[in-house]
Amino acid sequence: MKGICRVVVGTLLFVMLSFTIFTGVNQAAVKSFKDVPTTHSNYKAIQYMAERGYIGGYPDGNFRPQELISRKHVAALLDKVLKLPQPTSTKAKFYDVPKNHPYYSSIMKLSEAGIVSGGPDGRFNPDAPVTRIQMAKVLDLAFDLHMTTQNAFYDVYPDHWGYVHANALYSSGVAKGYQGEFLPNESVTRAHYAEFLYRAMLVRDARPAGNAMTKGKAWDLSNRIPYLIEQTMRKGQTNGQPYADIKMELSKYATKDVVDNTLVNYYAKACMECYNQALPVLRMEPLVRFNFTQPDANTLHVKTIEFQNGISTGGFVDYTFKKQNSHWKLASFTYTPAGTKNFEFTVDEAKKVIEAEYKSYNYKEVVIKYVTKTQQIELDPVTDAPYTFDQYVFNAETEYGRYKVHFNASDGLMQ
Template identity: 65%
Template sequence: MNKTSRIFVWTVLLVMLSFVSFGSTQAATKEFKDVSKNHPNYEAIQYLQDQGFIGGYPDDTFRPQEQISRKHVAKLLDQALKLPQATTAVTYYDVPKNHPYYSSIMKLTAAGIFSGGMDGYFNPEAPITRIQMAKVLDIAFDLYMTKQNSFYDVYIEHWGYTHANALKASGVSSGYPDGEFKPNEPVTRAHYAQFLYASIKVKEARPATDKVTKGKAWDLVNRRTFELEKTMRDARMYQWGYSDITSTLRMSATKAFVDGNLKGYYNPKCEDCYVNVLPFINNEPLVRFEFTQPDSNTLNVNTVEFQNGYSVGGFVAYQFKKQDNKWKMNSLQYTKVGTKNFQLTINEAKKVLEAEFITYGHKNIVAKYVTTTQQIELDPVTDAKYTFDQYTFNLDSDYGRFKVKFNSSDGFTSFVN
């Protein structure tokens, strides 16, 4: 190659490199005409664009207020999760192999993140609702359900209860100012960008470890208990026998537990179908929560349940076993409060009260300790008398001042007139 030829080749290479660099810079700094820098979802939209997940429309718009379809949600999740190719395919009547989103939809279906309807259709063009979005993000990013009763309109009987609570607990969605989640509203492109961005950041912030963290342990205590409870509650409504629900129960609990001690919690009579028979854990792990992982497939958790009108309060010991790559409840032991009780401190009571009132919608809540008095109760088993401290607090919030009493023995809270 002569000198002139070498100069020509290097000139061409430099020009090509300059175009590559320019293109990369443009992709990272491109602004959408309809998403200004003061748009509430600007950061999320720009992040997804920088990652190459979204590109907008040819006219340089993003169209943030348009509804996002199920096929586009599948595509974005596929890009974010980098899922492996599906080895088995599910037949959707409306997603043939030549469908442009076939691969993404199959990957997410194989991973158990997405599913179609009972009629065999996926409905790729349909908008995704907020509760459907909560489900796919909860499963896709393994969000932790460390809160209960987060939204007024996603009640405990709602199929998406765990998913909405997981989004709230993980900081992915705080819902609306009125305390509602509005589960049936369609999701806009801007809002989905925000939800996906927040989910990605939650995953990135987690410690890189194979060990179970407190968040995951707390999630299992809430989620598996709820799943078992709901199955038994639904069965009581229809007065089904225990054998009718064992296969469903085994999705959340081991065969040994389903065939053993769990039977004792099931009463087919619908005396009060909505009463919890398993421990209901809410803010208790903020002050009393221990967990150990003796091996990769076993998790032991010790916490408490406060007296709540249905439960008298007690110590709770769970064991979870990992089977088929899923944590399942393997045992549950409950010991009622008595001469052995929680002995919660003033600071623990303060933490619980503030967290509890936040769940009621209070803001700027501050619990101020007032005084301590001695109370006497009887042990439910031995009838032995025991004394415990009862704390009085003033709680100030944007709703005014409230005076409450808090039992150190069982966490029971009562208002003072």
Template identity: 25%
Template sequence: MKKTLTSIVLGVLLTGSLTSVVEASSRQSIYSDLSMNNTFYESVYSMNMKEVLEADYTDDGKILIKSNEVVTRGDAAFMLYMLLGMEPDTTLGFPDVDPSSPYYEAVSTVASRNIVSGYEDGKFHPEIVLTRSQMSRIIAGAFNYTVNANATVPFTDVNERWTPYVDAMYRHGVTAGVTPTSFAPDKKLTRGEMAAFMHRAYKKVPGSAYTEFEVMNVVNEATRKTRNVIVQGLAKHFPNQKAADISSDMSQLAIDSYLSLSLVGYEKSCYNCDGANVLSDFQFGLPYEILMQSDTLLKMDATVPTNSINSGHRAIIELVRSGDSWKIKSYVTRSFTSDPLALTIDQAIDYLSYAVPVYWQEDVATIRHTGKDNATGYDLFVVNGKTTYLFDRNSGYLDRR
């Protein structure tokens, strides 16, 4: 649960158990345990694409999102920490949240911001399951809602302690209750419900207020969703795919010029090969720059590294806000031949200290540059005195020898 933007593996996610949707759409649920007809699907999908809500991947290729599982205090701290791109603040610690805990940074940070407090015994108790009423206080604090001590709500089952926080959520359109007169304050909070509350609250956050990390989250969500649409369209229609297969779905995610470009690319793609015209994840451990940021426009220059299958590139991606969602407007690439990364050795070591644990599951204590590989010309780096990695400082290519 480190605060890093990793590349979610979104290959062929289709199985016979997945739910098909309305005509003129090729979309299917990417989760084997959650239908697109589920009330929480779009919220869960958005939070998962932002890496706020984590999924489990099975050995047989299924993705489990477990939307009916309960949310603990530690879970909630991590989700909000990731969603809002908070700068780590570990000045406030708790004896039951060790620095080795996956929740450590998140818990310390949200507690330092007084979004979530500890208990009278001085502990945080990250394992305690949240109720919907407790969640209302956390959401109100995380999104800086004004809390009215004398508030009233239409829900007859909410007591005086929680009314100000439920009211704040109600006024901001984050909740309408489980019925017009009931909020179910004592019900244990599920992952699906938490995703829905966060999704509704976050849609109202202006783009100009995003942190750098939030901009990355939004860009990743946009690229991953378009990739899913194209891959699912190919799975259903190849080799006779037509733009009409996915035009309706893609128009929810992109506008011209990228919309036209993606539809042409879809028609020229193949299935079960490396030639599908899909957007790869940017690697934000490599150089990037936010070029423009406003309430209605995000523009970023970032890197897709070369890997063992595909050539990478540098690209400028532009997103525009349409209602509550961000859509891709343009995507302009540059080759590493014309614009190499040209990382220094120190920059390469800094990147490997991030990338090796994420992509190769090897914790890094030391990294040492040992020269160049004679066959490829790539730089050689020895991690922890035992494992050698090849790295191209111009294209971001990384492999383990």
């Protein structure tokens, strides 16, 4: 009788769980789901997850790929994939996830790792569906994706709370969106979550072993941390907050010296109606000029450039980041406007920049051909001393026609 009860209970649990977590599965015994044929766009990802015992289907042999995935199932699956340690706290963190909740352990593990969070009401909402932007945040933090792209999607603007996460997914090839949009508020299906998680795992597995700093991570820090600092100050200005009110938030992203002695000076002079960036915005600049050194495990020096964008003068960027309590923070930065000392771009470097610019606007077929160059004269923005530089002329041939591009070798301005 006890054996029969165990079978019944086990069957009921199997039906209740959208994603069944296995502890040991014979990969050879895994079969395709009846509703996920080999022609299904997400077949490879779903099969990959099933073969490794991360996901399961229903007793009728279906996977139900179009069903929405809930927050608790995202936590359970990520817990299995990441192999997180047991939570150190013995106290329940969310009102709606008590210690006897079947997903308590997984949710607490991810919460302690800083990957998931609840709402301001202290609830986790475990049964709620996951939106695409929430998924972006979870995968970005779980797999340390690299934000090496800015403004990847039209509908995730710089003031959007998920901006860095959506751009990190795009940069890493995990999510490309649809016709320039990310559709952040749409709910995620089981099939799509399996696909996004599969791609994130491939990104992780393709990285070199060890903790050595890579260009991708250095580029990510040079984008992500300045952005987070900028947004904190921008929101503070918009809300009319004194600097003292945002110092604690800024201290998450910058060292005490930068917070106390550098950012405070900018904040006091910033225009509330016409907020100007205090820090550079890197787009494709690191493709041509980006150097980093790591004198020790907790220090990173970055040297790069920022192009002139028609509004601000291009210049040389120097960053120092320090790791404190396992978190990288901005420790110092300098910005030197291009002038008498300028970029002196080569023709090949200019071609690379122009091609990347066109592709950032979804041009697929781009061929950049050098035509000629002329000499131009400008004044140094700091000293007013005149200087001469090359202005290159290119033809950009695309699927939509040919365009003429003028490119300043001095500061990267394109016209």
